[in-house]
Amino acid sequence: MSTGIFIMGSIAIVVISVLAYAVLAVFFPEWVGITGKVALDAEQSHNEGAKAKVHPMDKF
Helix, strand or coil, X not given: CHHHHHHXXXXXXXXXXXXXXXXXXXXXXXXXXXXXXXXXXXXXXXXCCCCCCCCHHHHC
């Protein structure tokens, strides 16, 4: 009986972890190592002759 509870708990933790990762990957891709829009804009701004897009943090 306790083995079944352990297995079900382990499966629940894995499912919750995967869902949490998926949510972070969609809304905050840079947090989980996925190159998001902000990082791509930063890379493109390094091209010679390109102008960087205005970023909300630039005013600070």
